[in-house]
Amino acid sequence: MSAPPTRAEGRPAPVARARGLRRFAAPPEPRQERCELCGVPVTEGGHRHLVDTEKRALACACTPCALLFERPGAAHGRFRTVPDRYLSDADHRLDDGAWELLQIPVGVAFFFRNAALDRLVALYPSPAGATESELDPETWQTVLGASRLAALLEPDVEALLMRRTEGRAECYLVPIDICYELVGRMRLLWQGFDGGAEARADLQAFFAHVEGRARTQEKGHPR
Numbered sequence: 001m002s003a004p005p006t007r008a009e010g011r012p013a014p015v016a017r018a019r020g021l022r023r024f025a026a027p028p029e030p031r032q033e034r035c036e037l038c039g040v041p042v043t044e045g046g047h048r049h050l051v052d053t054e055k056r057a058l059a060c061a062c063t064p065c066a067l068l069f070e071r072p073g074a075a076h077g078r079f080r081t082v083p084d085r086y087l088s089d090a091d092h093r094l095d096d097g098a099w100e101l102l103q104i105p106v107g108v109a110f111f112f113r114n115a116a117l118d119r120l121v122a123l124y125p126s127p128a129g130a131t132e133s134e135l136d137p138e139t140w141q142t143v144l145g146a147s148r149l150a151a152l153l154e155p156d157v158e159a160l161l162m163r164r165t166e167g168r169a170e171c172y173l174v175p176i177d178i179c180y181e182l183v184g185r186m187r188l189l190w191q192g193f194d195g196g197a198e199a200r201a202d203l204q205a206f207f208a209h210v211e212g213r214a215r216t217q218e219k220g221h222p223r
Contacts (some may be wrong), residue, residue, distance in 0.1 A: 026084070049082040049177040051156045053116060058177055082157045086214040087173040092147040094169035106204065107164040110179040115155040115220040125186035149173040163207055164180050174216050182206055
């Protein structure tokens with residue numbers, strides 16, 4: 001009887017090769033989010049965000065760290081906890097003329113106050129990400145100065161999120177992290193000149209979620 005065929009020196013057997021390939025074909029393990037300050041794993045229900053005012057970036061945080069930086073002046077003001085309030089002002093309406101003054105080329109934008117620069121910043125989602133639009137103080141005052149939400153806006157951590165639809169504009173005060181979430185979603189889904197059907201459907205669902213969470217800000221009630 002002839003001897004079984006031998007494999008070349010250093011070459012893995014077929015079974016071993018198959019096992020090795022399966023390692024790369026298998027879906028990767030989901031990455032565990034960790035607090036960027038203390039390093040502990042962050043669960044979905046305890047996932048908060050901080051604004052790093054020096055880097056102008058968001059940082060993931062656990063609930064204890066987020067509570068720590070809710071105090072004014074914590075860490076000399078470098079980190080600020082993003083609140084979770086959603087407000088709407090049913091009495092404030094913007095027509096097409098007011099929107100045109102903002103010079104925003106798409107139907108969605110958000111505005112926040114940059115404390116370090118001491119000025120307002122206007123951004124809108126695009127296929128390239130968040131795009132900044134110049135906004136002078138006089139235009140801001142004309143278009144949004146009468147809104148009760150503008151007076152409540154916390155610098156760096158909250159934004160006024162606006163959508164123009166069917167000849168009117170909706171306005172909400174929201175945590176700033178969801179604005180950047182929206183930018184990421186639109187960048188991922190955008191197709192063609194107008195974004196495409198999938199992006200429009202996602203945008204509709206996003207604003208339905210915001211509207212569902214927002215409580216109406218009534219006159220004389222600051223919070």
